[in-house]
Structure formats: C-alpha cells, structure tokens
Amino acid sequence: xxxxxxxxxxxxxxxxxxxxxxxxxxxxxxxxxxxxxxxxxxxxxxxxxxxxxxxxxxxxxxxxxxxxxxxxxxxxxxxxxxxxxxxxxxxxxxxxxxxxxxxxxxxxxxxxxxxxxxxxxxxxxxxxxxxxxxxxxxxxxxxxxxxxxxxxxxxxxxxxxxxxxxxxxxxxxxxxxxx
Amino acid sequence: xxxxxxxxxxxxxxxxxxxxxxxxxxxxxxxxxxxxxxxxxxxxxxxxxxxxxxxxxxxxxxxxxxxxxxxxxxxxxxxxxxxxxxxxxxxxxxxxxxxxxxxxxxxxxxxxxxxxxxxxxxxxxxxxxxxxxxxxxxxxxxxxxxxxxxxxxxxxxxxxxxxxxxxxxxxxxxxxxxxxxxxxxxxxxxxxxxxxxxxxxxxxxxxxxxxxxxxxxxxxxxxxxxxxxxxxxxxxxxxxxxxxxxxxxxxxxxxxxxxxxxxxxxxxxxxxxxxxxxxxxxxxxxxxxxxxxxxxxxxxxxxxxxxxxxxxxxxxxxxxxxxxxxxxxxxxxxxxxxxxxxxxxxxxxxxxxxxxxxxxxxxxxxxxxxxxxxxxxxxxxxxxxxxxxxxxxxxxxxxxxxxxxxxxxxxxxxxxxxxxxxxxxxxxxxxxxxxxxxxxxxxxxxxxxxxxxxxxxxxxxxxxxxxxxxxxxxxxxxxxxxxxxxxxxxxxxxxxxxxxxxxxxxxxxxxxxxxxxxxxxxxxxxxxxxxxxxxxxxxxxxxxxxxxxxxxxxxxxxxxxxxxxxxxxxxxxxxxxxxxxxxxxxxxxxxxxxxxxxxxxxxxxxxxxxxxxxxxxxxxxxxxxxxxxxxxxxxxxxxxxxxxxxxxxxxxxxxxxxxxx
Amino acid sequence: xxxxxxxxxxxxxxxxxxxxxxxxxxxxxxxxxxxxxxxxxxxxxxxxxxxxxxxxxxxxxxxxxxxxxxxxxxxxxxxxxxxxxxxxxxxxxxxxxxxxxxxxxx
Numbered sequence: 001x002x003x004x005x006x007x008x009x010x011x012x013x014x015x016x017x018x019x020x021x022x023x024x025x026x027x028x029x030x031x032x033x034x035x036x037x038x039x040x041x042x043x044x045x046x047x048x049x050x051x052x053x054x055x056x057x058x059x060x061x062x063x064x065x066x067x068x069x070x071x072x073x074x075x076x077x078x079x080x081x082x083x084x085x086x087x088x089x090x091x092x093x094x095x096x097x098x099x100x101x102x103x104x105x106x107x108x109x110x111x112x113x114x115x116x117x118x119x120x121x122x123x124x125x126x127x128x129x130x131x132x133x134x135x136x137x138x139x140x141x142x143x144x145x146x147x148x149x150x151x152x153x154x155x156x157x158x159x160x161x162x163x164x165x166x167x168x169x170x171x172x173x174x175x176x177x178x179x
Numbered sequence: 180x181x182x183x184x185x186x187x188x189x190x191x192x193x194x195x196x197x198x199x200x201x202x203x204x205x206x207x208x209x210x211x212x213x214x215x216x217x218x219x220x221x222x223x224x225x226x227x228x229x230x231x232x233x234x235x236x237x238x239x240x241x242x243x244x245x246x247x248x249x250x251x252x253x254x255x256x257x258x259x260x261x262x263x264x265x266x267x268x269x270x271x272x273x274x275x276x277x278x279x280x281x282x283x284x285x286x287x288x289x290x291x292x293x294x295x296x297x298x299x300x301x302x303x304x305x306x307x308x309x310x311x312x313x314x315x316x317x318x319x320x321x322x323x324x325x326x327x328x329x330x331x332x333x334x335x336x337x338x339x340x341x342x343x344x345x346x347x348x349x350x351x352x353x354x355x356x357x358x359x360x361x362x363x364x365x366x367x368x369x370x371x372x373x374x375x376x377x378x379x380x381x382x383x384x385x386x387x388x389x390x391x392x393x394x395x396x397x398x399x400x401x402x403x404x405x406x407x408x409x410x411x412x413x414x415x416x417x418x419x420x421x422x423x424x425x426x427x428x429x430x431x432x433x434x435x436x437x438x439x440x441x442x443x444x445x446x447x448x449x450x451x452x453x454x455x456x457x458x459x460x461x462x463x464x465x466x467x468x469x470x471x472x473x474x475x476x477x478x479x480x481x482x483x484x485x486x487x488x489x490x491x492x493x494x495x496x497x498x499x500x501x502x503x504x505x506x507x508x509x510x511x512x513x514x515x516x517x518x519x520x521x522x523x524x525x526x527x528x529x530x531x532x533x534x535x536x537x538x539x540x541x542x543x544x545x546x547x548x549x550x551x552x553x554x555x556x557x558x559x560x561x562x563x564x565x566x567x568x569x570x571x572x573x574x575x576x577x578x579x580x581x582x583x584x585x586x587x588x589x590x591x592x593x594x595x596x597x598x599x600x601x602x603x604x605x606x607x608x609x610x611x612x613x614x615x616x617x618x619x620x621x622x623x624x625x626x627x628x629x630x631x632x633x634x635x636x637x638x639x640x641x642x643x644x645x646x647x648x649x650x651x652x653x654x655x656x657x658x659x660x661x662x663x664x665x666x667x668x669x670x671x672x673x674x675x676x677x678x679x680x681x682x683x684x685x686x687x688x689x690x691x692x693x694x695x696x697x698x699x700x701x702x703x704x705x706x707x708x709x710x711x712x713x714x715x716x717x718x719x720x721x722x723x724x725x726x727x728x729x730x731x732x733x734x735x736x737x738x739x740x741x742x743x744x745x746x747x748x749x750x751x752x753x754x755x756x757x758x759x760x761x762x763x764x765x766x767x768x769x770x771x772x773x774x775x776x777x778x779x780x781x782x783x784x785x786x787x788x789x790x791x792x793x794x795x796x797x798x799x800x801x802x803x804x805x806x807x808x809x810x811x812x813x814x815x816x817x818x819x820x821x822x823x824x825x826x827x828x829x830x831x832x833x834x835x836x837x838x839x840x
Numbered sequence: 841x842x843x844x845x846x847x848x849x850x851x852x853x854x855x856x857x858x859x860x861x862x863x864x865x866x867x868x869x870x871x872x873x874x875x876x877x878x879x880x881x882x883x884x885x886x887x888x889x890x891x892x893x894x895x896x897x898x899x900x901x902x903x904x905x906x907x908x909x910x911x912x913x914x915x916x917x918x919x920x921x922x923x924x925x926x927x928x929x930x931x932x933x934x935x936x937x938x939x940x941x942x943x944x945x946x
Binding site: 002003006010013014017018020021026029030033036037040043044046047048049051052055056059060063064067068071072074075093094096097100101104105108109111134137138141142146149153156157159160161163164165166167168170171 | 847848851852853854855856858859860861862863864865866867869870871873875876878879880882883886889890893894896897902903905906908909910912913914915916917918919920921923924925926927928930931936
Binding site: 808 | 865938939941
C-alpha cells in the first residue's frame, strides 16, 4: 500500500516538475507546481507529518501558488517564449546540476543507516511514552521552546506584507503615500 | 664667614651646587622655549627680559660654581641626571651603557665662564643691535638655544653628550646665520655652514664609533683612566685613526683647513651672532674638544703633529687672505680662522692650556672686534665695505677707542691680553723640537700678517677722511656701548693672570704645560721681543700703505695682479670645492637619484601597480554582466563546489569507502 | 504481490528530494521568464522541505517538522515580496525576460 501510494505520488511530483520546465507559458508552469505541491502533501502524510501536509495544502498550494497565478494573470506575463535559454547559463549550469545530483545521489544511496518508512507509524517523541498526536507534539515544541522564533516569524510576515505593498504600489503621483 | 665656612654651608646644602649644574643649560633652554613659542605675542620688553635673564642666570650659576671651586671644593664635580639618586639610563643596550652626564672640572669651568660671560655681554649688545628687527623674539630664542647647546657641549661628561651639544650648536649656527632668510645669500650661507659642519661631524661620529669599539666606554674620565693605566692595550694605529677622525670633526667646527669655507660666508648673519658664535664660542668647540680628549692625542703623536700642522697652515693661509679683503666682517672672519689656527698649533705641541688661554683671550678681543664692527655697521646704516669708511674716529669715539684696544691686543701689543697667550703658544712651539721650530716660525710670520691686516682695517675704518657720502647717522645705543667697554677692559687685563697660573690650574684636566719643565726665561723674553718686533714691522707696513699714502695700496695691488687676484678670490678654494665635490654631487642627485631611481624605478613601480590594478579591474568587470542567469549559474556552481568541499572534508562520509561497497 | 506491502526505504524519499531540487536548479538556470524562475525556486524549497520531513521521520525528531513549518512561513513571505518586486520590475522595464533586466551591468 505504502509503495503504491509512494510510487503514484512521486510520479506526480516528477511529472509536475518536468512539466514546469517544459512548459513555455508561466501559467502552465504555475499550475504544474500546484500539482507538485499537492503530491508532496500526500508524501508528507506518508511520512507521518499530518499537520505539515495540511499546512502545505493550505499555505503553499492554497495561498502562495494562488498569489503566483494572480500575478501571472495581472501582468499578462510571458509572451510565449520559444527558446531554451542563454547559452552561457546552460553551459555552466547543466554540468553543475548534473554534478550536484550525482553527488547527492551518491551520498544518499551510500549512506548506511537510512532505514525504511513504515506506514502508519506516527511520529513518536523519543522521550515521552505517550502517544500524543503529531499536532500536539508540534505545538508543544513550537509554543514552548520556540515561541520567540515563532513570534519573530509573524513579525517577518508583517514586514513582508508591508514591503510587498510598498513595492507593488503604483509609482507615487500625488504623494498620497504615508507611513 | 670665610670661604671655608661658606663652602661648607654650600656643601651642606649640597643641592645648591649639585642641582645647579643642570641650571646652566636649562635656563637658556627655557628662554628658548618661551621666546620661541610665545615670543611673537609677548611685548618687547618681556622678550628682552626673558632673553637676558636666561644667560644671566647661567652666568650667575657658573659664578657660584666658580666661587665654590676656588674656595676649595675639589673638582671635578660630576652630575648625572639623578632623580632619586639613581642615574637615569640614557642608552642601555647590552653592554653599552651611557648616561647623560654633566661634569664640571677646571677646563669646563674656564670655558663656561667665557661662554656664559661673553655670551651674556653679547645678549645685552643684541638688544640694541637688533632693536628694530621684526624677528626680535626669534633671534633671542635662537641665541638662547645656542647657549643651551653650547653649555651642554662644555659640560658634557662623555663624548656622546658632547656630540649632542656639538650638533646642536651647528643647528643654532644654521638658524642664526640664515636669520634673515629672505636674503638668498644668507640662506645659502646657513646651508653651507650646516653642510660643511656635517661633513666634519661625520668624521667625529666615526671617531665616536671607534672610541666605543676600542674602549667600551665614552666617558672622558674613564677613557683617560684606561689609557693612562695601560697605554699599550689599544693599538697605536687605532688611536691615531680615532684622533684623526676627531681632528676632522674639529676642523669642521673650528673652521680649519680644509673645512673652513663656511666661516667667511657665515658673516651673513647678524654681527652679534658672528661675535658670539663665530668668534668666541662655537668655533672654539673644536679646540675644547681636543683639549678634553688630550689624553688620546698624547698617545698618538702623529695625529698630534697633524693637529699642529693644520693649525699653523690654516693660520698662515687665512692671514694671507685677510690681507686684501674689503668687507670688514670678512677680515675679522679670516682673522678668527687664523687665530683658531694658533690654538690648534698650541694643541699640536701638547700645550693645551696655552691653547685654552688663547681661547679665552681671543674670546675677549675677537668678540670686541666684532661688536665694534657691528657698531660701525649699525651707525653706517648697514655699510660693511672698508673702502667706503674712514674718519670714524671722531664720529664714533667709544667704538674707536675700544676697537683700538682690540686691534693692539690682537697684534700682540705687550701687556695686553693676547700678548701673553700668543707668547705662550709660540714659546711652547719653539721648544717642541725641529718641527716645533717650523711651526714657531709660521706662527711668527702669521703674527706679522695679523698685525698688518688689523692695522689696515684700523686705518681704513677710523683714520683719514670719510670716503663715502653716507655719514654715520645712527647713534649707538648704550646697550651696545657697555659691552664694548667691558670687553675692552677684559682685553686689557685678561692676560695678566699669566700662563703659569692658568696651566697650573688647568693641569688636572689638560695635562701639564711642556714648557714648565724646562723654563728658560731668557729665551722666553727674547722670543717675545722678536714677536713684538715682527708685529711692529707689520704695523709699519700698514701705516706706510694706508696712512701715509693711501694710493700706494692700490699701486701695490696692481703691481702684482696675479697674486692680488689669488688672495682676493680666497685662493679659489670655494670654486675648487664646488667643481670637485658640489657639482658632481648635484649631478649625481639629479641624474642617478632623480632620474634613475625616482622616475624610472619608483615611477615605474607605481605605474606597474596602477596598471595591474586597472587590468584586473577590466577583467573582473566582465563578470558584472547584469545578466541574471549567469549570476544564477555561478551561484549553482559555487553551491556545488561548497557541497563537495563539505562532503569531502566535513562529514564522516568518504567517497572512498562509499564507492567500495 | 507481497512486494506491494514492503516498506519504502527512506533513501527513495531523499532521492526524490534530490531530483526535485536538481530540476529546480535547472529551471532556475534555463528559464527566461522571471516568474518561471521564481517558480523553480519554490520547487527547490519544496524539495528541501521533503528532505527535512524525511529526516524528521528518521530521527524521530519533531524539530525537523518544525523547521519545515518555518520554511513554509518564510517562503510565503518571500513569495509575496518577490512577486511585488517582479511587479515593480515589470512596471519599470515592461518586460519579464531575464536577459533584458540587466541594470546591474557595469
């Protein structure tokens, strides 16, 4: 069961990624990425990260990608482009990527100690014997130890909002902008 | 309270004496600082007060010390810079240990009396002479600076401290010669003096190094002790070398052959400066130095002989040049060189105390001569040419009478000061063997010439009728006249103390006078009469040429034009030096140093560096393409490289083991 | 069909992550449209998230998942700002072609 699920959704991931590259119009690429993200959500579920799966769908696929899609449509971007890219980047980049992948693959495949994934095994805290849910575990750590980073992240998002608004505003004609 | 009790009191309050040696250089130094830094802003009377109080203070301290010395305190009194009774190390490197020491012994006491006493008189004189000058404060600060260094030189307990003073007086001399630096000749003269001095100083420095290497110490007392204890310990050749180096330094400072050329040019400075520095004190530093290190010279007879030869030759040489000079100060300058030659002659026959005696009397009459000349120049509104003077006898009476005394003194008139000192020198020379006789004869001839040119000056300046339209119009102020009178009195009575007493007093520090061993009063009297006769002959010639028929002088000159030209142009020595040394040096500077090193090498290096920098910039500029994707590509490549590096070195993972499985 | 009941080795998840990442890099390098480049960056981030979750599973550490949480937050913020920049760039240069936006050229 696990294997099938993995196989299917991994294939979706790869297909979406490759499609992202192959497509010329950005809107197609964006939609492919949505497919990738959704598949990844399923994979997270397989790995026992339920909250993250939900977050992935809600935040990433639901908000970020929608934002992307809006921008694409707003800018009416991308006249269909034909070619595959500048030669210099290709010449330097491709070998780099291939090398990168090779290294990573070697490391991954040769590292001893990577076990197997058991479907249905929840993420169990190493210390506590209780079977708390993933969400409970997550929130315990998040709101106890990592409260400060959490709050800082919310400030970060606030700043990002402000920045985005300031940047994307049409250029000041009447000087209506006020901080 | 008698002298003994006074001495005891002074000794009990030991700090009065033992602190006071430091005051002697310190007071002028403070004067230098005050006038130098604040002088421009202070009112004139304050500048004068500071400028006079400093040398006066030094003189008073010297007098106190002299009194203490003569009432029985044993000399030498050595003072090291002692705070908390620990000598502060000045130089302490490995086995080399030199302290900043001031020593007061008989020799330095006599010298100090001259330096501070005559110095003070000249300071007073300067008040009047430099009255209207805009650089008034600067003048006094330089003068005090000179006094500081000179006293340091005299009081020095070791060669290095003396060298500090030596260099310092050279600096002060440069500053004062070039005092009116806007005038090109003055600035050039200052430079010339400094450079020529420097050449001599180089010899002195080599001498210091040799001393240090061979004796391990630079303290005068220690050197004397070492040398007298074991004369054979130091190689005679080395001793001669040391003495030759020291002699070279002395010729530079005391304007002897071959380094005398700066002194005539130094007359560009104000006349009191010429009186103080270039007649009474600084130029005598060379003689003083030889007297101080006389132990070395005593053990190096060849060097000592050279001292005598240099002295005699210079005396004669300078006297011949003085015969035809027309600038009153030039005559006096060459006269100074000539008289210094006498002092060197004295040292050359090991009669050091006679040399010092002549130094003292010379200070009196030469300073007087210069100051009187200054008075004439001041009265004539700056005129220095003898041919434009004359008949000043009536118009400047005080100057006339004081200068007359000085002229008679230098000519060797009996009972006046120089008679005794010159006589002592010539007598010592005569007794010094065959070579001594030659030196004696040269001295005698020089005396004739001295008498001649001094009386020539006297006649041209004071007697006859005024030869220029410019009448003396500036009245000589009292501040200038008083020192003249005092110096005149000293010139009259300065020699009465007699050579025997002087040499007896100085003998602990300068060695006994060789003549005292074999005293032959008959011979002495005959020799002195002979010298007086020669002087009278010189006077007669001067009278014949310049008083009876003034036109005869020019006739004589035109009769021997070649000789006259040679003398008038100072034997073309300056031109010779210029061609031999100065021009090649300048050419080397300009072409080798200027072009090859400055332009070619350094400029080339700079050009190269700039080229490399801009070339690198041009190459690296291509990276900044602005092309986003090439940036991204390099980013990826860099990431891959970092990852590879971390994998290979950081983690425990090794490709080797991995690939083997 | 017992093989279907086999467990999936963790290394396969990691491999998938690596491949997705590489594809992201390729897209980042090749694509000419700014937005597509940005999309590739998001792909890379997701790949990394997957690897984090995998390791969290392996080490039974919830901190791994928390890290993913934070990555998501930051990525969201970054996407917002980045898109705003793209809009601004588009307004200034009227093009979204990467090669034409070279104002940083010396």
